[in-house]
Amino acid sequence: MRSFLGLTAATGLLLSTAACVTNPETGNQRLSRAAIGGVLGAAGGYLLGDIVGGRHDRTERILGAGIGAVAGAGIGHYMDRQEAQLRRQTAGTGVEVERQGDQLVLNMPGDVTFAYDSAAISPQFQSTLNQVAGTLRDYPSTSIDILGHTDTRGTDFYNQGLSERRAGAVADYLARQGVQSVRMATHGYGESQPKCAETSDAGYACNRRVEIRIVPVEQS
16 A cells, blocks of 8 residues: 555656646646656556565565565575576576576576467476476575566567466466465566567577566565
C-alpha cells in the first residue's frame, strides 16, 4: 500500500510539473502527449522496479516466507559459490553465466530452450533446467527475475505475448522443481531490448532468449 500511495503522489507531482500545451484559440492548457507519456513511463518504471530485482515488497514476502537473507559481508562469497556451481552445470549447453557485481545472469538462447515460435520448454533442455533449479534450491536467499525477449520478426503485439509466455513457462517449470514461487517474478520485453544487431540469422537468434537474473536478498 505504501508503494501505491508513493506512486500516486509521485505521479501527481510529475503531472503538476509536466509540460503543457496552450490552445492558441481558447487559451486553455492541457498536458502534451509527450508529457503524459513521460509520466506514465516513469510510473511504469517505478512499478517494474518494485517487482524486478528483489526489492521492496517482494523482499518482504521472501523474508515472510521464512527464507533467510545474506549478511552484507557474506554476499560476495555466497554468490561466488552459486556462480561456480551454475557454470559447472551449464558448461557445453549454450547457456551463458554472466556476473554483474553481486548478481548473476543466465542467458538461455531461445533456440536451445524452445522450439521455434513455441513457449513449451524443449525436452532436451529440461535436464539442464533441472540442474539450475537444484542450485536455486541450494541457495535460497535470492530473488529470481525471469525475463523473456524476442527478435524483431513478427508484430510487436505477438512478440510481446511470446516473450511473456516463455518467461512464464520457465518460472512454472522451476516452481515444479521446488523453487519457491515467492522468489520469482516474470516479465516479457518483446523485441524492445535487442542484444545483438540483426544483420544475420545469428543476430536474430541472439535476441531470442530468456534471461534468469539472480539477486541476493540482503540482510538489512
